[in-house]
Amino acid sequence: MAPLLSVPWQEVERKTTEVLGSVVFTLPFIQSLGLQQAVDQHCPYDGVLSHGQVFVIIVLNRLHSPHPLYKVGEWAAEVGLTRLLHIDPAALHDDRLADTLVAVYRHQEAIQTDLTLTAAERYGLKLEEIHYDLTSVFFRGLYAASELLRHGHSRDNKPAEVQVILGVSVSADGDVPVRSQVHPGNTADVTTQVANFHALARMLGTSDFLLTSDRSMQSAANMLAIERAGGRFLGPLSLEGSLARAVARLPERLFQRLPYTDAPANQNKKEPAVYRGAYIRPSLAVEEALTPEEKASERARRGPGRRRTKKVTRVRPHGIVIWDSQRQAQEGQERERAIQRYEQALQLAAGRLNRRRYKERAYVQERLGVLAQAHQEAASFVKVQLQGEDGGLTLQVERDQVIIDEVARLDGKWLLVSNEPLSERSKVAYMDWALERYKKGHRRVEGRMRNLKSDIPIRPLYLHNDERIGGLCLAHIVALMVFSLLERECGRKLAEEKLTFKRLIAIWSVFSLTVFQLKSGEQVCWPDDFTPRQEYLLSALRLLAPAQEILARGLSP
Secondary structure (H helix, E strand, O other): OOOHHHOOHHHEEEEEEEEOOOHHHHHHHHHHOOHHHHHHHHOOOOOOOOHHHHHHHHHHHHHHOOOOOOOHHHHHHHOOHHHHOOOOHHHOOHHHHHHHHHHHHHOHHHHHHHHHHHHHHHHOOOOOEEEEEEEEEEEOOOOOOOOOOEOOOOOOOOOOOEEEEEEEEEEOOOOOEEEEEEEEOOOOHHHHHHHHHHHHHHHHOOOOOEEEOOHHHOOHHHHHHHHHOOOEEEEEEOOOHHHHHHHHOOOHHHOEEOOOOOHHHHOOOOOOOOEEEEEEOOOEEEEEEOOHHHHHHHHHHHOOOOOOOEEEEEEOOEEEEEEEHHHHHHHHHHHHHHHHHHHHHHHHHHHOOOOHHHHOHHHHHHHHHHHHHHOHHHHOOEEEEEEOOOOOOEEEEEEOHHHHHHHHOOOOEEEEEEOOOOOOOOHHHHHHHHHHHHHHHHHHHHHHHHHHHHOOOOOOOOOOOHHHHHHHHHHHHHHHHHHHHHHHHHHHHOHHHOOOHHHHHHHOOOOEEEEEEEOOOOEEEEEOOOOHHHHHHHHHOOOHHHHHHHHHHHOOO
């Protein structure tokens, strides 16, 4: 790069400016994770650009311009990225990007493992506690041959669109995504839990970590599988059947006030929630197939004829029944409003009795059935009796207070289960630990899901096949990993700054490269000097020398 002062101004044919922006900040951080090397190791390519080089550009594009994956070469040229990396923008055409997405999807487990272990080694990322959740990503277009895109429960409130389910595991330390997996759009959440646990165990080289997840992924079978593999679990379990009845019968004296409070998250509410807990040891049944040895024993014991093929195994986790004062009030109010709406609809029907079609008993019974269906949440709490014959009908409506009181005993109560050892902790301390770990973990993973939806959204674009869809989802997860690690590092080393990723980007928004085109055909490039704030930030994150090296190497002939 020729010194600017040595360029005769009369020799300058034109001057242009390329806004590098935060690329000069995020690129060295991505390089510190070894993303290009990890992709190239697992996805070798003999072409002009390696899969690693292309995937780095895709991830940067997802971080800084998360629009549909289109004209990436033009974007890379506009922000000076092709100049810094000595890449021809024309080489970043759609087919080349698609080839890379397919390649990384086929080796996603190995690539994510390398990135996670590098983050743990280089940045001290702790992986003893992992939070797992799922979200949906909808796509538009015709995907007749797709095995991933299906209609299912839409978390985007777009039930008419096909979707994939994206499972994401984030570390408790810094809320950093460490693993992801794409599932068909109609996948039941509970079916993903055990496979995700085993994949994390392979990645981390141990099963001794705590995995927290939401209610939809907890089941007795999943708990048994994780416990047998040497893992630990924590999460809510649905209250149903005999378990719900047992919890409803728990006397109030068993519930003890827990120290945990989420008052900062509820500071706009008049009163923060009060949490009480009761410790129980539920016995949960899991039906399993007999092992070959057990089948042989069964044959020997029973002889010919009908023999059992399954057995029941019991799981006894630690159970913490949480009694949430705010949820209790909310559920009671919602039930009362639902009952009142149902009663009002019944009163309207009663006012129409014995007029026009409402003279006919059969028609009125049909209408009452429609009302009960429309008010399912309240119908079981109200007794409705239609009396009389055609033309002389009466309607009696009465609340079933016995059922209302029975259901109200569960208001505000939910169950947390874990196999984390009690150790030397008191039961109150254990219950408080479980509530805090679940609440904070749930907020963390939901926060990253919001980032994935708003800051780095996966845009619904026709990608032709499942492997490209999976590769694009991986690119967004890697971008979210960079996003999260940068926020974590700033929180550790620049805590007083309270820097979010958006604020980091803003610091670099006008960092530019001035390009002088000389009449001789030569180009002279001159980057802006780092501002004191930019230099301080790079130094704190140990990125100053790498950023300077990228600029020097990129702007050299």
